[in-house]
Amino acid sequence: MANKGPSFGLSRQIQDKINSKYDPELELILVEWITRQCSSDVGKPEPGKMEFQAWLKDGCVLSELINSLFPGEKPLKKTQSSSMAFKQMEKISQFLSAAEKYGVTKTDMFQTVDLWEAKDLAAVQRTLSALGSLAVTKDEGTYNGDPTWFFKKAQENKRDFTEDQMKAGKNVIGLQMGSNRGASQGGMSYGRQRQIL
Template sequence: MANKGQAYGMSAAVQKKIEGKRKPGEEKDVRDFIVFHVGEEITYPDSLKDGVILCKLLKKFHPGFTKKIDTGNMSFKHRCNIENFIDGCKSFGLQEMELFQVNDLYESKNIAVVTSCIIALARHAQRVPGYEGPNLGPKQSTKNERHFTEEQLQAGKYIHSLQYGSNKGASQAGQNFGKPRQIFHDQ
């Protein structure tokens, strides 16, 4: 990891805003979720920076995730593990906007987005058959397809829009908001 000095000016303001998005309650829930499924005690987010715990977590829910987990102490191996986790999350069904970048975690640039990614992973894990464990975030929505008969579709063509409801003769006529524009001529 790169050693950085203290930020000043606009950089400090941006970093303060990013750090302000962190929620200790969510981070505790994410930590508990990881500990429950991986079975190892961790300190959040420091224990995730080598990517090993993240890959173990993803293997728990995504059997198609077959990437090798590098346990070496080299920086590029840690980054490779994190990148493999992100790619595995994509193949598991997470959207691009639910993911984070390697530096968000590895260099602690934006831990809040890492937390929200793991919450999204937990939400998607709820739809895995036989899932048992803590739920994070709302339940993933499911498709609710409706089937109409031909008779119902034909009946919908003859409903006039005024049958939906009535405004009972109300209109905006006569309403004045604010002061009208005054034009004065010097005479």
């Protein structure tokens, strides 16, 4: 990837707006969760956006994280570090594919360049938060951390009704439909044309 110089004008305003969405408090929670989830082998970065980015940039920490959330067979086999840019970006892409397989929606996903080039680290935080929320919600015993760090996602509340209950429900007029008291069709002109003067 080529290095880009400083941005000016509208490009600068857009990048400043993207950068303002980064949450330092959420960074602390995510770092604490990832280090608990992956053990102390992954280390811990100094506080700050660029240190957070450098910690995750090679994809090894992300690989360890996603592997720790899957019970049984791990989705990512190789987690060793590489100094080659395309290998690091490939590892980030593999993490994103595994996260989608785990259940993170595409709208919650960051792009590889958002992390690798530090274009949108708030999007990285959003993806990791969604992953944490899924881990808390699934409750498979793989989540290591405080359950209050992430929101629990809504779960399906499926109901099974018998045929008799379904038939009885068809005869009930809901209150949303209102009432027909006082309703008439008087004054309606069906089929007649009005005369325009």
